[in-house]
Amino acid sequence: MDLDLRLLIVLLPVLAAGGWAFYNVGKVALQQLQNFLNKEA
Template sequence: MDIDWRIAVVLSPLLLAAGWAIFNIGAVALRQVQAFLNK
């Protein structure tokens, strides 16, 4: 199964952006939970 390089080129920045967004949202959510627990 050979992946088309054009598809990979188009998808890689999208996956990178999605991963970065999920990482940032997760970090903020974790901070909110920690702040809530520390009250």
């Protein structure tokens, strides 16, 4: 059980950082997609 807890403690900040990066990149990507679709129309 100790190994599982240590693994969680190590992975939690990595997953949080990955999620934050994905959120920021996704937000910009959606804005660019909306701009592209608006220019086409």
